[in-house]
Amino acid sequence: MLPDASTLAPRIDHLLWLLIGLSGAIVLLVVALIIGFSIKYRRGSTAKRGQLPGWLARDVEIGWTAAIFFVAIFLFWFAATTETSQYEVPKDAMEVHVVAKQWMWKLEHPNGRREINALHIPVGVPVRLVMTSQDVIHSFFVPAFRIKQDVLPGRYTETWFQATRPGTYHLLCAEYCGTDHSQMTGGIVVMPRADYARWSEGTDDTGTLAQQGARLFQRLGCTGCHGNSARVRAPSLNGVYGRMQPMNDGGFRRADEQYLHDSIVRPQKDVVAGYQPVMPSYQGIASEGDIILLIAYLKSPDGGDVQ
Amino acid sequence: MSEGIAARDLTRPDYLQYGTTVRSWLTTTDHKRIGILYAVAITFFFFLGAAAMALVRADLVTPSADLITNDQYNRAFTLHGIIMVWFFLVPSIPTTLGNFLLPMMLGTKDLAFPRLNLLSWYLFIGGGLLTLFALLAGGVDTGWTFYTPFSTLYSNSHVLLAALGVFVVGFSSIATGVNFIASTHLLRAKGLTWMRLPLFVWAMYTTSLVMVLATPVLSMSLLLVVAERAFGLPIFDPRSGGDPLLFQHLFWFYSHPAVYIMVLPAFGVVSEIITCEARRRIFGYQFMVYAMVVIAVIGFMVWGHHMFVSGQSAFASMVFSFLSFVIAVPSAIKVFNWTGTLYRGQVRFSASMLYALGFVGLFTLGGLTGLFLASVPLDVHLTDTYFVVAHFHYIMVGGSVSAFFGGLHFWWPKITGRMYSERLAQFAAVSMFFGFNFTFFPQFVMGYMGMPRRYHVYPPEFQPWHVMSSVGAVVLGFAYLWPIFYLGWSLVKGEKAPDNPHGSTSLEWQTTSPPPRENFDRLPVVDAGPYKYHPWHSTPDEVEQSHRPQLP
Numbered sequence: 001m002l003p004d005a006s007t008l009a010p011r012i013d014h015l016l017w018l019l020i021g022l023s024g025a026i027v028l029l030v031v032a033l034i035i036g037f038s039i040k041y042r043r044g045s046t047a048k049r050g051q052l053p054g055w056l057a058r059d060v061e062i063g064w065t066a067a068i069f070f071v072a073i074f075l076f077w078f079a080a081t082t083e084t085s086q087y088e089v090p091k092d093a094m095e096v097h098v099v100a101k102q103w104m105w106k107l108e109h110p111n112g113r114r115e116i117n118a119l120h121i122p123v124g125v126p127v128r129l130v131m132t133s134q135d136v137i138h139s140f141f142v143p144a145f146r147i148k149q150d151v152l153p154g155r156y157t158e159t160w161f162q163a164t165r166p167g168t169y170h171l172l173c174a175e176y177c178g179t180d181h182s183q184m185t186g187g188i189v190v191m192p193r194a195d196y197a198r199w200s201e202g203t204d205d206t207g208t209l210a211q212q213g214a215r216l217f218q219r220l221g222c223t224g225c226h227g228n229s230a231r232v233r234a235p236s237l238n239g240v241y242g243r244m245q246p247m248n249d250g251g252f253r254r255a256d257e258q259y260l261h262d263s264i265v266r267p268q269k270d271v272v273a274g275y276q277p278v279m280p281s282y283q284g285i286a287s288e289g290d291i292i293l294l295i296a297y298l299k300s301p302d303g304g305d306v307q
Numbered sequence: 308m309s310e311g312i313a314a315r316d317l318t319r320p321d322y323l324q325y326g327t328t329v330r331s332w333l334t335t336t337d338h339k340r341i342g343i344l345y346a347v348a349i350t351f352f353f354f355l356g357a358a359a360m361a362l363v364r365a366d367l368v369t370p371s372a373d374l375i376t377n378d379q380y381n382r383a384f385t386l387h388g389i390i391m392v393w394f395f396l397v398p399s400i401p402t403t404l405g406n407f408l409l410p411m412m413l414g415t416k417d418l419a420f421p422r423l424n425l426l427s428w429y430l431f432i433g434g435g436l437l438t439l440f441a442l443l444a445g446g447v448d449t450g451w452t453f454y455t456p457f458s459t460l461y462s463n464s465h466v467l468l469a470a471l472g473v474f475v476v477g478f479s480s481i482a483t484g485v486n487f488i489a490s491t492h493l494l495r496a497k498g499l500t501w502m503r504l505p506l507f508v509w510a511m512y513t514t515s516l517v518m519v520l521a522t523p524v525l526s527m528s529l530l531l532v533v534a535e536r537a538f539g540l541p542i543f544d545p546r547s548g549g550d551p552l553l554f555q556h557l558f559w560f561y562s563h564p565a566v567y568i569m570v571l572p573a574f575g576v577v578s579e580i581i582t583c584e585a586r587r588r589i590f591g592y593q594f595m596v597y598a599m600v601v602i603a604v605i606g607f608m609v610w611g612h613h614m615f616v617s618g619q620s621a622f623a624s625m626v627f628s629f630l631s632f633v634i635a636v637p638s639a640i641k642v643f644n645w646t647g648t649l650y651r652g653q654v655r656f657s658a659s660m661l662y663a664l665g666f667v668g669l670f671t672l673g674g675l676t677g678l679f680l681a682s683v684p685l686d687v688h689l690t691d692t693y694f695v696v697a698h699f700h701y702i703m704v705g706g707s708v709s710a711f712f713g714g715l716h717f718w719w720p721k722i723t724g725r726m727y728s729e730r731l732a733q734f735a736a737v738s739m740f741f742g743f744n745f746t747f748f749p750q751f752v753m754g755y756m757g758m759p760r761r762y763h764v765y766p767p768e769f770q771p772w773h774v775m776s777s778v779g780a781v782v783l784g785f786a787y788l789w790p791i792f793y794l795g796w797s798l799v800k801g802e803k804a805p806d807n808p809h810g811s812t813s814l815e816w817q818t819t820s821p822p823p824r825e826n827f828d829r830l831p832v833v834d835a836g837p838y839k840y841h842p843w844h845s846t847p848d849e850v851e852q853s854h855r856p857q858l859p
Binding site: 061 | 378456616617628632636679757763766
């Protein structure tokens with residue numbers, strides 16, 4: 001049977017069993033009535049028959065219409081309120097970046113450790129997944145956690161989970177993505193915290209995502225304009241992450257991951273108030289993986305604070 | 308026997324004898340003959356779509372890829388989806404039984420636009436040939452959903468041809484819809500008011516409304532796919548500022564109502580069969596009518612429930628979830644009313660009745676599992692798994708295909724003028740019910756366990772469920788093939804059908820079997836609602852006439 005390995009899983013299963021119970025009861029009722037009536041009132045049987053009084057039919061009709069309506073509203077309310085927590089990612093969640101491409105999953109830990117088609121995470125720690133795709137739409141599906149989220153090109157989508165049981169669970173692509181869709185699979189390895197700590201120490205010497213991002217920030221020439229001593233007028237990016245930015249065309253936008261991503265590949269889309277739209281697009285120059293590094297760098301405390 | 312039938316001229320030819328050359332068939336504007344032309348065409352497409360799935364189910368017996376490659380697998384399930392949805396299910400009941408019966412139930416000679424009706428068949432064949440050509444040229448691998456940007460930028464298959472095929476066949480749907488709407492408004496017999504219409508007519512009318520309003524959106528979205536794929540217009544490609552989700556919104560804006568295009572006609576067929584075979588007025592006629600109208604309207608407002616994990620806003624998901632629960636209400640009312648119709652009836656277990664009762668059971672299960680998918684948190688887990696596959700097959704195959712077979716048997720004597728072996732047909736109906744459950748019930752279980760749809764190779768723990776499903780599919784395949792033999796036999800050697808073998812009160816039975824070219828020798832006049840079965844003390848064979856022939 002399907003393991004329940006996240007904090008979400010048992011709650012989803014409760015909802016499932018409620019619906020199975022209710023549906024089972026309705027199916028039994030309908031089938032029993034159909035079979036019962038068909039046999040009792042089969043052609044040629046001697047059961048008493050006659051016209052139903054008109055008011056009876058109408059009252060029964062109104063009665064069950066109302067009953068079904070209230071059941072439907074109740075179920076909506078129950079389902080809608082079951083998992084509101086899923087919309088709010090815990091503040092202390094560990095962040096894992098996911099880049100999907102035909103037909104593999106690339107996953108990056110904050111400390112710079114990269115994995116392909118596998119994700120090692122500690123038990124009992126909330127994990128936030130920030131995901132994007134390099135090509136078509138994919139979907140990150142971990143049945144044991146009861147989570148699924150489509151992964152779109154040109155956009156960050158997110159979901160989160162907190163694993164409750166060590167073990168290895170399926171990671172599947174659930175949105176059809178071409179030839180090897182069914183082989184775009186991997187494993188989520190949930191480890192006890194101590195094991196995870198040992199595992200994550202085995203990093204290579206390329207540094208954390210933020211450190212790699214800092215080097216990339218220099219190499220791609222971002223410092224030429226966004227550096228503290230740059231001549232071209234461009235906003236400093238120190239502490240930009242999460243700030244509300246005034247826009248050239250009025251209004252504000254929060255500088256979240258999506259905004260930073262778009263500002264790199266389509267800089268003309270939302271220009272910060274007071275600046276000229278002079279930045280060239282880095283589409284094709286910075287890969288989705290690079291952009292993740294840059295964002296990780298900008299999110300770090302001294303991110304963007306360079307000469 | 309009514310006066311109209313007694314007074315008829317016994318030497319005049321029926322519609323089948325009215326011209327026997329191929330040319331007379333291909334240029335016919337007789338709604339009955341066009342219904343038969345459609346029946347031949349969709350039967351071909353049905354078996355083509357079924358063959359593609361037979362290949363898929365055979366390959367899924369083992370977790371690895373053994374019979375076909377990944378690419379072939381993807382082309383096979385895409386073919387199955389495209390053919391079954393647009394070339395079988397959408398046209399199935401409306402264009403065959405609907406074309407044949409609607410004018411007769413309205414008490415008129417033909418549809419409002421007989422030549423448009425013939426044109427719709429040629430459009431259907433044209434679209435079908437384009438799609439077949441795409442298949443012969445190497446196939447399509449986008450799935451029937453054509454999701455972007457895969458379909459526009461990444462697929463190496465014949466997306467353009469297939470999209471154009473579906474685009475063309477859309478116009479055939481629209482033509483049929485316009486024709487049915489106009490006919491229902493304009494051509495009702497004297498005295499046949501809206502609230503006296505048989506439920507089958509209401510079903511055709513509401514289906515036609517949905518066809519006419521939704522299909523243009525599909526045509527438009529397919530044109531956008533063509534525009535981006537063939538001409539590079541940036542519409543869905545995010546690298547050029549496009550939005551891949553836009554396509555999903557447009558696509559489901561058609562394709563959710565399309566589910567109702569496929570199932571509303573089934574409601575009509577089943578209502579006719581159950582009332583006649585239980586000799587009982589439909590329970591709650593007005594509620595049945597309003598339920599169909601409400602379903603047709605709200606059906607347009609629930610498309611977002613296909614997109615709970617797509618990245619759509621949480622608020623939008625809540626609204627769509629709410630509306631999806633609401634639309635369950637009229638569907639449930641219909642199930643209870645069919646059940647209530649049996650109460651105090653005279654139930655006869657004919658093959659068509661078995662199909663109809665099977666429909667009610669399978670539709671109930673399909674509808675209830677829809678509630679699982681309407682619940683946002685549960686849908687996140689279940690969407691894009693076999694649970695969804697099982698759910699919509701319960702509605703479309705358990706539901707619509709059962710109803711189609713039921714209707715085919717029920718009206719067979721009227722259409723062909725021949726009787727078939729009731730016993731062999733009952734056997735087919737029962738095999739279909741069991742074969743269907745055997746095939747699709749395991750898919751609910753493996754879907755919950757996390758088996759994604761459209762997977763060629765899969766984790767080995769799902770194998771027992773796939774084996775069950777494939778074995779069930781063999782039974783189901785038998786249940787589909789078996790009627791070819793006894794119905795074929797009926798065409799050649801079947802005994803001549805009487806005019807009204809089921810003792811129905813409906814207008815289409817108050818003429819000869821098969822009907823004359825102009826349906827009735829004298830146009831009927833209606834003075835009461837439908838289904839005047841079973842008055843107090845009546846014997847099952849007694850039928851109260853709800854109409855009388857028009858006096859000259």
